Amino acid sequence: MENFEFLKSKLIRTISESSDRNLILKLWELITAENVTSVAEPLSIYESEKPMTEEEVEEYFREEEIVLPEVVLKMIEKGLDDVKNGRVIDNEEVEKYFEEWLED
Numbered sequence: 001m002e003n004f005e006f007l008k009s010k011l012i013r014t015i016s017e018s019s020d021r022n023l024i025l026k027l028w029e030l031i032t033a034e035n036v037t038s039v040a041e042p043l044s045i046y047e048s049e050k051p052m053t054e055e056e057v058e059e060y061f062r063e064e065e066i067v068l069p070e071v072v073l074k075m076i077e078k079g080l081d082d083v084k085n086g087r088v089i090d091n092e093e094v095e096k097y098f099e100e101w102l103e104d
Contacts, residue, residue: 018024082088
């Protein structure tokens, strides 16, 4: 006989894949008639946690100051300068370049 865990797994898979409403209802009746403890639905986040206070909400959504390294700031400035001076290519050109590159 198959081991217990394999049997449970097979039963769960069979139930999950079944579209036979009557079969599922009969299984449910069997489970509830035998007083088998079923797994309870998990509480929603709203039922399981206390509401946040206004102070907690403000702290949670407080914006943090992000300090970028100098090298990153220089890269951003260079990119903005490239855009300003037209040193860019559009998406179609990039796709054409990649097509040619992949053919090689």
